Amino acid sequence: MAISKAMRAALHTLSYAANIDVGRTYKVERVLRGLRTPLSPLYQLWDRRVERDGHEVRVRIYSPKKQTDSRLLLFFHGGGWVLESVDTYNSVCRSLARKTGCRVASVEYGLAPEHTFPEGLEDCYAAAREVYRHPELFGVRSQEITLIGDSAGGNLAAAVSLMARDRGEFTVAQQILIYPATYNDHSPHTRFDSVRENGTDYLLTAKRVSDYMELYAGGDPQKLNDPYFAPLLAADLSRQPRTLVITAQYDPLRDEGEAYARALRDAGNTVMLYRMPGALHGYFSLPMRFKLVRRTYDMIDHFLNGDSAHAG
Template sequence: MVYCKGIEEMEKKTMAISKAMRAALHALSYTANIDVGKTYKVERAVRGLRTPLAPLYHLWDHKIERDGRDIRVRIYTPKKQTDGRLLLFFHGGGWVLESVDTYNAVCRNLARRTGCRVASVEYGLAPEHVFPEGLEDCYAAAREVYRHPEQFGVRSHEITLIGDSAGGNLAAAVSLMARDRGEFEVAQQILIYPATHYDHTPDSRFDSVRENGADYLLTAKRVNDYMALYAGGDERRMRNPYFAPLCAPDLSHQPRTLVITAEFDPLRDEGEAYARALRDAGGDVQQYRMADALHGYFSLPMRFPMVRRTYDLIEQFLNGETIACQTTSATEKT
């Protein structure tokens, strides 16, 4: 398997996490172990307080109907649109938190840096909408865009699915579902530290769950809580390939893919395993591990080098370029 690491990250040893920072992360991670099922409403409200709209882009909400319910899609058009393509974005938040509103800054930056329009989907959150409801919302939005690309001024092959964390999971699942249902074809997808597997217990096959599952803000317990809420308490749903794409028995005929993982992320190894599985199935896949990064770093301000590097990778991928890579090995139980 080929993992990509930029020269910038490898050379800047000063960017490594210090002992003091590790101690602070450990303390913050302790509070992250509070039961999400009891606190998600408060967390949603708090996150909603930090979402002011800036007049940098033309925003409008396009509604897509599914089963009598409207799915909101917000379109971000950069002032200087230099690219005619469209990025269809699914936000993170463990299928439970976050929204189109809380991801305004991310989508504005994505539009500005790529020159593309970005369409951000407001899917139903768990536990009010358990699997597969949120996924079906994303699929319905994608089907509308891919079947009627002229509404968005693009052609179907100029659309790229993109998502981070739970959004990366949803993007991967939409691609699988599109192949299986045969209603549209996804040409490209970008998965940023995606959740692809269901097991984040100490017995997980992935070393990153044990190495990074306690002291790096996103804890393995919190991932388990999110997944339990998304599954509605039904563990059988967790083994569904649309819930955990790495469980899919067949990963052939998937889109050209970029997977970006974070070094200190419990989800790191499963994201890299998904990239490897796609490649083994004949896919065109590039995979990059962001050094010294924690899960969720993509939502940080643009002044952070790892965030700027991520946008560079996205632009290179969209332009059909091959990302400079170095070879290393993955770690997981067999």
Template sequence: MAINKFMRLALKVLSYPDIDIRKTYPLERSIRYLRPPALLPKNRWRDHMILSDGREILTRIYSPMDDAGMDTLLFFHGGGWVTESIDTYNKVCYALACATRSCVVSVEYRLAPEYPFPQGLEDCYAAARELILRPAGFGFKAAGRVTLIGDSAGGNLAAAVSLMARDQGEFCIPRQILIYPATAADHSAASPYPSIRENGSDYLLTAKRICEYIDLYKRSDQDLQSPYFAPLLAQDFANQPDTLVITAEYDPLRDEGEAYARQLRDAGNRVTVYRMKDALHGFMGLGTGYVHVRRAHALINSFLSGRDRDESAGQLA
């Protein structure tokens, strides 16, 4: 659906320019967690706890209806590293499992500001390590082909885990899917990415709110120089997984997500990029009744099957 002038006006009103998430995040969490959880078939999901450095990390495993998948998707949810949870992402993850006919493992990583960078990232890295090296602990005979996937802050975490896995050499990640990911550290008016200014005030997620999320996530300004905090800061983009990047046309994070894809491609990695026309940040949460979600599922299936090697429609140069 194209965004007409009436929708633009409504979006501007709903962008809440005067609310400071640094002060209101406890209330926002409470409101989100009050939503009734998505009703899922009881035999299609189960919780599993992993242990890392004496700390328990909750994961939730979703199975497709026909159990036909050969893939396992390790999912990191969005929410600015501050809000959202595996509960609020039930619908997203189960829909993804059914659409891809794959198992989806969602990670309940620790949230900022109570647990600032890099603690949530460490949880995601630990989950990836356990799934890839010890799949039997998740109840799998084998994990199949593992793909990291995340949206927004979760896309940031997926990219950071891939960089960290390469640098530490403990395991290999074959593929990653980054959905409207945050990859930069600066979202002020000085940002080099035009989408911050073009889409940064009237399309629900604002540049101001991104800056506030960054403030909650970081421990200090030194974190703003870390490629694990902002993957675009990496000095070396080589030896990264095959990558699918999906961005949204009216998203302030659009250009930095596409810039990250170009860096990966220029370093010799196989990368597919798709800009979702007329889409806003966060569209994956809308449900399969929306064309953007169905299109994203189709893109993900093409990527998982390898068909995207021969498909160029919608990709960016």
């Protein structure tokens, strides 16, 4: 799906602004994003606390007025491991609860650079372990829990699934990865064409992805090669959950997300893959009036209800 010349010009301008050094601006960006997050009275939502190594991980539960599905979606938000929060993702999680009819649990993990890899991931893992060990607290069975995340949250969901298999503490049955970050190289020399094709003029730039990853790694280049940091590097992708991967056409992360889906499938896992035409990175946070958002919820519905007709 082509983008008009006027839209391309606007995207170019906005993408230029996005190339400002995240390391200098992340605190201001967090404040600005927090100003646009009013809570809604339409849903019951409350916070639970999970203990991990002497500190608490907050988990916010969203329950729609009309809960039509007994399952739980355990959600990890995006934001490059640096920005966003459960508060800024209120609208996304409310929509997710309403459109699926499921209860949604959103995890407040530690952000970089204050909490570098693997701190945020360990927060997500601790929350998932608590939920899977005590599903009755959330009114579900363990096999009715699905991990879901977008962008950096998709990365965290994939890493939690790998960790769960490796540590043997719980089993993840399903995961939904929305334009996930799965690789460690977003330079002009990367193996993925989408970084070169979509890495300058489509809001999320390749430079910004690299900046996020540097902050997440805490400047330690060795962390970049850890498969929990970049799941596509994992030597063994067997025994992973049934997976839905959704990518965006004009996203620098598009090809690595699709490569991860293929690698999971090659390792013997059940995978559905769909590329959203005309979409940019971050589109899932747009209002429901956008067709591509509604289409994404259709894909999620098909996946949750066992429909494989859209497998790619």
